[in-house]
Amino acid sequence: MKMPAPDEAVLSRRMQIVADLRRIVPGEGVIDAEEERRAYECDALSAYRQLPMVVVLPSTTAQVAAVLRYCHENRVRVVPRGAGTSLSGGALPLADGVLLGMGKFNRILDVDVANRCVVAQPGVTNLGITNAVQHLGYYYAPDPSSQIACTIGGNVAENSGGVHCLKYGLTTNNVLGVEFVTMEGEVLRLGGKHLDAGGYDMLGIVVGSEGLLGVVTEVTVRILRKPETARAVLIGFPSSEAGGECVAAVIGAGIIPGGMEMMDRPAIHAAEAFAKAGYPLDVEALLIVELDGPAGEVDELIQAVEGIARQHGATHVRISASEEERLLFWAGRKSAFPAIGRISPDYLCMDGTIPRGRLSEVLRRITQLSAEHRLRVANVFHAGDGNLHPLIMFDANDPDELTRAEAFGADILRTCVEVGGVLTGEHGVGIEKRDLMDTMFDDTDLALQLRLKCAFDAEGLLNPGKVFPVLHRCAELGRVIVRGGKLRFADLPRF
Amino acid sequence: METIRPASVADLAAAIASAQGAGTTLALTGGGSKRALGRPVDAAATLDLSAFSGIVDYQPSELVLTARAATPMAEIADALAGAHQILAFEPPDLGRLYGRKPGGGTLGGALAANLAGPRRVKSGAARDHFLGFSGVSGRGEIFKGGAKVVKNVTGYDLPKLMAGSFGTLAAFDTVTVKVMPAPAEVLTILIGGNDAHAAIRHLAWALNSPCEVSGAAYLPAELTCHSSVHLVRGCGTGVAAIRLEGTANSVAARARALATDSSLWRYELPSELSRTLWAEIRDVVDILPYPASAVWRVSVPPTAGPDVVDAARAAAASAQDVAAYYDWGGGLVWLATAPGGDSGAAAIRAAVARCGGHATLVRAPDAVRALVPVFEPLAGPLAALAARVKAAFDPARILNRGRMVAEPGP
Numbered sequence: 074m075k076m077p078a079p080d081e082a083v084l085s086r087r088m089q090i091v092a093d094l095r096r097i098v099p100g101e102g103v104i105d106a107e108e109e110r111r112a113y114e115c116d117a118l119s120a121y122r123q124l125p126m127v128v129v130l131p132s133t134t135a136q137v138a139a140v141l142r143y144c145h146e147n148r149v150r151v152v153p154r155g156a157g158t159s160l161s162g163g164a165l166p167l168a169d170g171v172l173l174g175m176g177k178f179n180r181i182l183d184v185d186v187a188n189r190c191v192v193a194q195p196g197v198t199n200l201g202i203t204n205a206v207q208h209l210g211y212y213y214a215p216d217p218s219s220q221i222a223c224t225i226g227g228n229v230a231e232n233s234g235g236v237h238c239l240k241y242g243l244t245t246n247n248v249l250g251v252e253f254v255t256m257e258g259e260v261l262r263l264g265g266k267h268l269d270a271g272g273y274d275m276l277g278i279v280v281g282s283e284g285l286l287g288v289v290t291e292v293t294v295r296i297l298r299k300p301e302t303a304r305a306v307l308i309g310f311p312s313s314e315a316g317g318e319c320v321a322a323v324i325g326a327g328i329i330p331g332g333m334e335m336m337d338r339p340a341i342h343a344a345e346a347f348a349k350a351g352y353p354l355d356v357e358a359l360l361i362v363e364l365d366g367p368a369g370e371v372d373e374l375i376q377a378v379e380g381i382a383r384q385h386g387a388t389h390v391r392i393s394a395s396e397e398e399r400l401l402f403w404a405g406r407k408s409a410f411p412a413i414g415r416i417s418p419d420y421l422c423m424d425g426t427i428p429r430g431r432l433s434e435v436l437r438r439i440t441q442l443s444a445e446h447r448l449r450v451a452n453v454f455h456a457g458d459g460n461l462h463p464l465i466m467f468d469a470n471d472p473d474e475l476t477r478a479e480a481f482g483a484d485i486l487r488t489c490v491e492v493g494g495v496l497t498g499e500h501g502v503g504i505e506k507r508d509l510m511d512t513m514f515d516d517t518d519l520a521l522q523l524r525l526k527c528a529f530d531a532e533g534l535l536n537p538g539k540v541f542p543v544l545h546r547c548a549e550l551g552r553v554i555v556r557g558g559k560l561r562f563a564d565l566p567r568f
Numbered sequence: 569m570e571t572i573r574p575a576s577v578a579d580l581a582a583a584i585a586s587a588q589g590a591g592t593t594l595a596l597t598g599g600g601s602k603r604a605l606g607r608p609v610d611a612a613a614t615l616d617l618s619a620f621s622g623i624v625d626y627q628p629s630e631l632v633l634t635a636r637a638a639t640p641m642a643e644i645a646d647a648l649a650g651a652h653q654i655l656a657f658e659p660p661d662l663g664r665l666y667g668r669k670p671g672g673g674t675l676g677g678a679l680a681a682n683l684a685g686p687r688r689v690k691s692g693a694a695r696d697h698f699l700g701f702s703g704v705s706g707r708g709e710i711f712k713g714g715a716k717v718v719k720n721v722t723g724y725d726l727p728k729l730m731a732g733s734f735g736t737l738a739a740f741d742t743v744t745v746k747v748m749p750a751p752a753e754v755l756t757i758l759i760g761g762n763d764a765h766a767a768i769r770h771l772a773w774a775l776n777s778p779c780e781v782s783g784a785a786y787l788p789a790e791l792t793c794h795s796s797v798h799l800v801r802g803c804g805t806g807v808a809a810i811r812l813e814g815t816a817n818s819v820a821a822r823a824r825a826l827a828t829d830s831s832l833w834r835y836e837l838p839s840e841l842s843r844t845l846w847a848e849i850r851d852v853v854d855i856l857p858y859p860a861s862a863v864w865r866v867s868v869p870p871t872a873g874p875d876v877v878d879a880a881r882a883a884a885a886s887a888q889d890v891a892a893y894y895d896w897g898g899g900l901v902w903l904a905t906a907p908g909g910d911s912g913a914a915a916i917r918a919a920v921a922r923c924g925g926h927a928t929l930v931r932a933p934d935a936v937r938a939l940v941p942v943f944e945p946l947a948g949p950l951a952a953l954a955a956r957v958k959a960a961f962d963p964a965r966i967l968n969r970g971r972m973v974a975e976p977g978p
Contacts (some may be wrong), residue, residue, distance in 0.1 A: 187772055188869045188899075210778075232721045239718070245725060246696045250924075259949040266869035268899055269682060269693050270732055271926025271944030272972060273954050277695055277728025281721050301778040321629035327652055327749030366780060367825070370818030426717045428630050458719040459630075498719040506722070513722055517711045521961065522724050528956035540723065 074121055074162075074504050076538040079169035083149055084126065090149060091127050094171070097139045102177075104128035113154065113172050117219075118162040118505055120469060125152065125166030132177040134252060134260060134290040141288065142258025144171055150534050151256070153284040155196065155227030158219040160422055161503025163231060163283050163539060173288060175226050181205045182291065188266045190249055192293045195226025199233075202294060211296040214241035217499070218407065226289050232281030234499030236332040236406075239457035240365075241297070243499065245280040252291035253279060256530040266293060278525065283501050284536040286529040303331060303365035304375055305399045308382045309356030309389030313337060316358030317432040319385040320456045323362065324429075326381060328374055331365035333457035334406050337436065340413075340451040340464070341405075347412035350405030353389040360456065361402050409453045410464065417449065417466030419475075423482050425489030426498035429459045438488050439463055446481040448474070460498035461489065487512055502540045510542055523547075569595075573616040577702070577710055577741045583615065584739065584966070585708025593969045596735035598638040601663045601672035602681055606734050606971040607942050608934045617676070617739060623647055624742055631718055632699065633747050637676025637740035644675050648747055656748040657694050658685025658850060665853040665863065665931060676740045682732030685850040686783035686811065689775060689896050691748070695731035700744040703730075706737070706962020716744045729957070735968040737961040751782075751813030754842040755823055760805040760833030762789055764874040767808040768898035770828075772870065774810040775897045779822040783811030784897040785849050791893050794855055797845045799835050811846060852902055852930075855893055861904040862911035862932040868925035873898035876919040876927075880905060883915030907932055913940045920944070943972050 083090070095103045104110055105127055115122040131137045144151050150170035157164050166172045178194035184206055185191070191202055191213070199220040202213040216235035217223055223233065228244045229251060241247070250264030263276040270276060279286055310316040316335055323330065336344065336359045345352040352359055362378050364371045375392055382390055393399035405412075413420050427435050436452060443450045449466040463485050467478035486496050486506060490513050496506045510519060519541060526533070527547035572594070574580040587594050595611035597603065598618060620636040623643065628651035635644060641659065648654055659678040663670045679701075684693030700714030713726025730737060757774075761767050764786060771784040787795070788806040795801050800809075810826065812819045828834050837845060848854035856863060866876050877892040880903055884890050889906040905912035916927050926944035929937060946954055954973075958965065969975050 185869075186776065187871045189772075189776065211776075232725065234719060234721075242692065242696065243719070243721070245728065246692055255949070255953075261950050261953070263950075265924035267867045267925035268688060268896065269684065269695065269867055269926075271867070271928060272732070272946060273957055274682070274695055274728045274732050275950070275953065275957075277725055277731070278957075280728075281725050298776055298778045324631060324749075325629045327752075329749060367778065367814075367818055367822050369821040370814055373815055373817055426715075426719045428627070428632075428717060430627065430630060455719070459717055460719045494717050495715045495720040496722045498717075499721055501721055502723065510723065513715070514712070517709045518713070518723075521705060521709070521711050521713075522726070524960035525724055525726075525729075525957065528953065528960045 076123070076167065079167070080148070083169045087126060090147065093143060094127060094129055094140065097143060098129055098131050098136050102130045102132065104130070113157070113166060113174065116157040116159040116162060116164040118160055118165070118503065120475065121162050121165050121504060123166045123168055125172035126169050128172045128174060130174045130177055134254065137254050137288055137290055138258040138260055140171065140173065141254055141256055144534060145257050145532065148532065148534065150537055152536050153230070153288045155224035155230070156198070156222050158223040158227065159231065159501065159503060160424070161497065161501040161505040163501050163503040165504055167538065175224065178226070178290065185266065186211070189296055190266050190293055191296055192291065193225055195229070195289045195292055196224050199223050199225055199228055206296050207299070210299050212299050213247065213294055214297050215244050215247055218410070225292050225294065229280050229289050229292055230282065230284045231501040234460070236334060236455060238455070239333065240329050240331050245277060247295050248276065248280055248292060249295055250293035251276060251279060251289045253287045253289050255287045256532070256535050264293065283503065283540050285526055285540060286535065300365035302368045302371050303363055303399060304371050305361055305363040305393045305402045306375055306378055307352070307389070307391045307402050308360040308362065308387045309353040310358040310360070310386060311356065311388055313358040313436050314433040315386045316360050317429065319360060319382055319387065321429055322381045322385060323378055326377060328377060330362050330457060332361065332363040334361045335359065335454040335456040336406065336409065337452040339449065340409055340453050343412040343416055343451055344405040344409050347415055348405045348408045350401050352405050356389055361406055406453065413451055413464045413466060419467055419469040421465040421467070421478050421482050423463045423465065423485050424460070424497045424500040425486050425494055426458070426460045427489050427492050427494035429456065431492040435461065435488055435492060439485055442481055442484050446477045448478055448481055458498070459494065483509060504539055507540060508542050570613040571616050572613055573619060575619050577704065580739060580741065581704045581708050581710050584704050584706065587613070587966050588706060588708055588964045591964060591966070593966050596739055596968055598674035598677045599640060599672045601666070601668055602677055604666045605662065605681060605930060607937050607974065609968050609971050611969065615739065620741055628653055631747055632716055632744060634716055634742055634744040635675050637743050638674045640671070641673045641675060641678060642671045652750045653747045654750045655697065655745065656687060656691035657683070657697050658687040659683040659694065660685050660850045660852065662851065664851065667859065675745070676743055679731055679743055680733060680735050680740070686785060686846055686895050689784060690780065690782040695728050697746040698727040698731050698743065699746055700727060701730060701740050702742050703738040703740040706964060706967045714744070718746050734971050736958060736972055737967065739967065753814065753816045753819045754839045755812045755819045756837040756842040756845060757810040757823060757826055758799060758835045758837060759808045759828060760803055761808060762806045764788060764877070764894070767806060768870060768873060768894065770808045771810065771897040774826055777826060779812060779825055780814070781810055782813045783809065783846055785809045786894040786898070787855060788893060791855050791891060794857055795845060795848055796854065797837065797841050799837060800845060803833065805833065809845060809849070811842065849895055856891060856902060856904045858891070858904050860907060862907040862936065863930045864903040864905065864912065864916055864927055865930045866901040866903065866916060866920060866925065866927040868899060868901065868920060868923050870896065870898035872923035873901045875923060876901050876916060877903065879915045879919035880912045883912060907936060910940050911936055
């Protein structure tokens with residue numbers, strides 16, 4: 074993975090930079106010792122590691138602003154980091170960069186039930202927000218699988234999803250406001266406890282910007298009342314085609330389930346061996362459909378789903394009879410990643426989204442690619458919103474296997490784009506899919522996005538090397554092609 | 569004024585590139601229904617996008633619809649109705665508010681204005697349903713943003729930025745939106761009362777219940793008389809309206825769960841009357857039928873809604889000069905004010921500044937909108953950032969110059 078070449082001038086000033094940063098963030102907030110910096114060398118995409126030049130752990134917005142202002146003035150690159158759970162390498166450090174850890178921003182600032190929102194510092198975990206309001210009967214809807222560890226600031230950076238996005242949206246649909254510090258050290262407020270923006274929706278662009286536009290220092294999120302009830306139905310099919318058709322039929326019937334997850338045979342077997350969830354082992358596809366909401370409605374819809382499943386050839390249908398059973402259905406799915414980890418030394422988790430109607434075709438292609446690359450794969454799928462997570466099994470100790478696994482993953486993502494889908498549904502581009510961006514976007518599309526980056530960070534100092542294959546200098550992007558003072562294409566209809 | 573009507577995206581790109589080269593400012597228009605929303609645009613030519621019309625791809629089971637941007641909303645609504653689906657953000661038809669015919673809006677216009685109706689509290693605004701687009705930047709470049717699937721985080725979320733940019737960043741060719749199943753039944757609980765603060769507490773009680781409320785509005789007594797729904801018109805007090813949508817059994821069960829103190833005036837409106845009432849609340853003009861007044865749309869924390877109205881009344885020559893109602897549980901305030909002077913801008917914006925939010929002068933005479941900022945004025949660094957974002961897409965500032973903020977000439 075090619076990262077921006079370290080700036081020798083910055084590296085040669087390292088001691089001075091560390092000393093200057095200590096004046097901004099005193100005490101243990103600046104980490105210089107190599108063995109301590111080592112803890113920050115990678116995120117959850119652990120195949121890539123890089124020791125940061127220095128780690129800074131600020132605890133106030135003023136410190137964040139001062140650190141960024143200093144780095145801007147001294148042309149020092151900065152990589153922001155939450156809990157380091159990114160699966161796409163979004164928090165991979167730079168050899169000549171400051172790693173800005175936001176872990177000390179860990180307080181809930183305001184629980185405002187009347188306005189249905191919570192104001193939190195960015196280092197609060199995703200689950201920490203729900204924990205702060207669940208005694209009142211509320212929760213925060215987006216639930217990435219890493220929710221016990223991942224932070225709300227990281228969720229904002231990555232626009233994280235989860236199994237409930239189809240009904241409740243991603244992070245972007247649940248964030249009302251942020252306090253945000255630009256690379257120049259300016260503190261901005263975008264949004265608040267109200268809805269939508271009065272001008273350009275800067276909040277909408279900051280969410281999911283993968284730490285390239287600024288550093289979030291406070292987040293206001295919408296909270297929801299916990300649904301009255303939730304029940305799940307476990308449905309087995311003799312083919313993935315039948316499972317895919319059932320998913321389309323459920324949605325076609327006007328039902329938006331709280332969650333709708335699909336697993337293929339290898340994933341079912343791995344999960345069952347790991348979690349003993351009671352999954353049928355004689356099926357090719359397993360669907361978990363969860364309905365949540367008012368009790369009467371859930372009962373009605375779950376019967377409708379059962380009917381649709383049987384019409385589509387389901388060989389196995391089980392409706393959860395208790396909360397314990399519902400959680401057991403999920404236990405298998407939620408342990409799919411560690412379950413794969415038990416049967417393979419390493420795995421890569423891909424994250425493409427496809428139009429749901431192309432599912433069977435894409436699964437067939439993945440099976441072919443598995444044979445071509447000589448690597449096993451298991452598929453778990455947020456079927457409701459078309460978000461596919463193929464888990465490619467390999468052994469990282471074998472360099473050839475790692476190379477093949479990455480090539481296999483890239484082929485899967487290219488397939489997703491070919492059928493009308495995208496490279497990433499919820500994990501972010503980071504470094505992992507950076508070099509595939511041109512399969513989805515042409516040079517003009519990317520230039521527009523880079524110009525937007527320049528509007529926030531003209532020097533390209535924030536998280537460079539992520540998302541975009543090549544960072545052009547802003548001045549090059551800014552050139553305006555003047556085509557003479559006359560209107561061209563005089564044959565256009567004008568009236 | 570010259571009108572340019574490109575027939576293809578290549579023509580569109582050529583027209584914008586030429587205009588950029590010549591420094592010719594362009595006023596973008598699709599259906600023209602919201603031309604009076606925003607500051608008056610002083611452009612050298614009109615860029616008529618009406619040829620970019622028609623549904624390109626609609627697969628109900630994918631919950632996605634792709635259409636050319638100037639496709640009339642009526643055509644979109646018809647196609648969706650055929651598959652029992654809707655645009656869940658419930659875009660208002662603002663045509664009659666501007667003294668035009670209804671039904672003149674386009675899908676691209678609804679997205680460019682980031683419209684949202686009463687269902688905003690449950691389902692989001694246009695921004696939350698805008699998945700992708702292709703279009704032409706102010707440089708004349710054909711480009712795209714987002715995608716055609718419901719879940720995507722690849723690159724910056726450009727559709728969010730385009731939503732609410734009022735044609736100042738790019739001209740759309742095609743747009744892709746998320747669609748949702750249409751609810752089978754609608755029921756509205758009406759609760760009588762004359763205290764706005766108490767009504768908003770009632771709305772919060774309903775929104776904070778597990779009953780999946782999809783609309784929460786309060787009409788004060790002086791405005792209920794304008795509704796065509798007789799129960800509302802004849803009630804003689806203010807009315808809090810709580811909407812429930814879903815299957816018949818579910819709606820009925822939730823209405824029972826939202827039982828109220830038996831001393832309160834309470835009625836339940838069935839589906840058809842509910843649809844009429846919420847369309848009136850959504851489209852504004854039926855509830856605020858004052859063609860001469862200025863109209864404000866104010867988004868604030870729900871509990872702060874009444875404070876904005878109090879502030880506007882306190883500043884008005886007479887309290888009767890201000891009429892207001894609340895949607896989004898109190899978080900959206902529609903105000904009619906006297907159209908003279910600043911139309912109440914100073915008082916309303918000061919109240920908004922105290923609680924956080926934004927106020928948009930949705931309707932006022934051209935002369936007022938040229939002087940009073942139509943959109944919430946931005947502070948220093950944020951204003952500078954917005955200008956840099958504009959320049960990233962349209963460096964020569966030829967697209968809808970001055971529509972959102974006052975801009976000096978070239």
